[in-house]
Amino acid sequence: VFESSEMRVMSRGWAAAAVAAGMSVLSAGVAKVNFTFPVSCVSNEESVTSRQSYVNEEDASDIEIVNWSATHACRPATYMEPHSLEEVTALLCDAHRKGTKLRVVGSAISPNGLGLSDEGMLSMVNCNRIRWVDPDTKQICVEAGARVSDVVEHLRPYGLTLQNFASIREQQIGGFIQTGAHGTGAAIPPVDDQVVAFTLITPACGVLKVSADENSELFELARVGLGALGVMGEITLQCVDAHVLQERTIVLTRAQIREQHAERLRNNQHVRYMWIPYEDAVVVVECNPIIIDDCEKKTSQRVTCFEANNIKVNGQTGEQQTSSDQIGHGNRNIQNQHALQPMKNLLLDLRPKMNKSLLENMNFADLRDAILSVSPRDVNVVKRCNKAEAEYWRRLQGITDIGTSDMVLGFECGGQQWVNEVCFPAGTLEHPTFADLKFTTELLDMIEKENIAAPAPIEQRWTRSSTSLMSVASTIDRETSPASTFGLHSWVGIIMYLSTEDSFERKAITNNFFVYRSLVANHLDEKYNAFVHWAKLEVPSNSHSLETLRKRIHHRFPIKRFNYYRQQLDPHSVLSNNFIHSLFDDSHENGGAERNHHTNHNL
Secondary structure, three states, X not given: OEEOOOOEEOXXXXXXXXXXXXXXXXXXOOOEEEEOXXXXXEEOOOOOOOEEEEOOHHHHOOOOEEOOOOOOEEOOOEEEOOOOHHHHHHHHHHHHHHOOOOEEEOOOOOOOOOOOOOOEEEEOOOOOEEEEEEOOOOEEEEEOOOEHHHHHHHHHHHOEEOOOOOOOOOOEHHHHHHOOOOOOEOOOOOHHHHEEEEEEEEOOOEEEEEEOOOOHHHHHHHOOOOOOOOEEEEEEEEOEEOOEEEEEEEEEOHHHHHHOHHHHXXXXXXXXXXXXXXXXXXXXXXXXXXXXXXXXXOOOOOEOOOOHHXXXXXXXXXXXXXXXXXXXXXXXXXHHHHHHHHHHHHHHHHOOOOOHHHHHOOOHHHHHHHHHXXXXXXXXXXXXXXXXXXXXHHHHOEEEEEEEHHHHOOOOOOOOEEEEEEEEEEEEOOOEOOHHHHHHHHHHXXXXXXXXXXXXXXXXXXXXXXXXXXXOOEOOOOOOOOOOOOEEEEEEEEEEEOOOOOHHHHHHHHHHHHHHHHHHHHHHHHHHOOEEOOOOOOOOOOHHHHHHHHHHHHHHOOHHHHHHHHHHHOOOOOOOOHHHHHHHOOXXXXXXXXXXXXXXXXX
16 A cells, blocks of 8 residues: 555555546556656646655556446556657557557546556556647647646636536546547537647657648547547647536426427527436426626636525526525525435435434435445335435425536536446437437336336436537438537436445346346337447447447448548557457457456456
8 A cells, every 4th residue: 555645545456546546657567656646737838746656566567447437447568657748659659660559548437448458558647738728719729638627727717618518527638539528518519529620649650730621531530539540649629718607407297398398408508307217207407607796706616506595696696586496595505405305214214223423424426325235236226216316306406506617517427337328319409309308218118117227317418419420429411410500419328326345236236237238229229320428338248249239330430431540540559459449340359358358347
C-alpha cells in the first residue's frame, strides 16, 4: 500500500485507481513506477508536477487496470504515460517499427473497457495542456488528455462553456470525443460535432492536420474513430456563451408523457426521461436557460436548490412562480429528507437491524444500492425499490437546481453497474416519428411480461444527429435528412446495479444482465435500427452472435473506408485491441482469449 496526502493506492488494482484519478504510471512490469497525482489542466507554458512511488518486483508484475464501473479489467504488458505530444509521436513510431501494440486510453470510463488491452497501453493523462482560447471565435484548443471539468474551468473567465455535457465531467476530451459521447437536447448534437479541427498522431504517417478543409473525409471518420485511426493530439472545440440553467423535475404517467411529448422536446433546451419499470411513473427533468437578476450571483458558481426559492429568476422569485414549482421556504434539506423517507422505510423493512445513524447519512444512490443488495435478483425486491424510487421523485418535484450548465447537466449515475444504451432515429423535431416512445413502450411491456428484475431508471435522452460517419447518431439517409439541420436521435439505457461485493451474486447479476440485454436486442434493435453506444457495446463471445453483430455494423457504417484509413495510418494495428479486431477486421479469428478475459472480470 502506498500513501500520499492525496491518495491511498493498493498494490493490486493500483493502476485502476491511477487511471480513474489521473495519476501517472509509466510502465508495467518494472520495479520503479512514476505517479502524477490529480492536477488541473495546465497552460502551454506550464509543466505537470510529478511525484514518485516505488513497488517491488512482485507487485509490479501484477498490475491490473479496472474501468470506472468495475466491469472490465486488463493486465497490460506495457503501460506508457508520455508527458508531451512529441513523446506520443515517438512512442507510436517506435511501436510501428517494432510491430507492438499500444492501445490509447483516456480515463478508463467506458463501461465496456473500450481502451483496455493486455498487450500495450498508452494514456494521455499528462498531455492535458490548454493551448489557447479565442474569445472572438468562441473556440478553445486543448490537448486530448485534458479533462472536461478542467476545460470548463479554463473557459469560465472568458464567459464560455462547452455546448453539452454527459452525466459526469471526468472524461478526457480525447475519449469524450472518440467514443461519440452525448448529453441531452433534441437540438444539440453529440460532443463529436463540437470539434472544429484536430491533429491526429498516427503510427505510420506521423502527425496529420484534420479539419473540414484539410483531410476532410478523415475528419468525418476519425472524430468518432474509437482510437483506431490515430491518437488525437491537439483538439479545437467550438464553444458557446456560458449560461445558467434552471432544472425542473416533474413526474408524469405514461399516458401523460405521450400527450405533449413532441412539444416537450421542442420547448426545452435539455430534457430527459427516467422510466420506472412496474410503476406508472416517468420522471421528467427539464433544463432551460434563465437570467439571474441578483447581481451577486455569478455564473461561475452553482446556485443550489436550497437557495433557488429566494433567487430572482427572470424578474420573479421562486415563490412567485407556479405553485407546483415551489421548493419550500428556506430549508430544502427538510424536503429532501422527506423525499428520501420511502427509501429509508423500505430499507429498514428489509434490514430491521440497520444502524440508524448510518441510515441518516445515506443519499438516494446509497439507499438504492443498499435496498437492492438485500436480494438484487429478486424481482419483488426490485419492484418495491422502484415503487419507493417513484415516490421519492414525486416528493422532490419542482425546481430542483439552478446553476451553470456544466453543474446542472451532471447527475447521479449510481454505483458499480452494468449498462447498455442504444441510439436510434426518431424523425425530426418538426416531424417526429414517435419511434422513441414506441421503443420505450415495447421495452417496458417486455420487462413486465417477462418479469425481469429491472431496476430504475430506464433513461431516455435525445440529441440532434451527428455529422461524424462513425457515430451511432449519424443520419442514415444524408440526402433527405441532413444531420446538421434536421435529424433527431433518441438514446435509451438499461441498467443493473452491482450492489454487492459477494462474488457469486455479482456473477449472477452479470449473467442476468446479459440475458436482459439480449432480450432487448433481439426484440427491438433491428426493428428500430438501434445501435449500441460504442463505449457500451459488449463484444459477443458466441461466434454466431458476433457474426450477426458484425453484419449489422458493416451494413450500417462505412467500415470499408474506416478500414482503408486503418491500413494507411496504422498498417500493423498498433492501436487496435480485441474490440477493434473483432468488429472491424476482415478476418477476426484472433483475440477471443482477450475478449473472454475482459468480459469475465466479474464472473
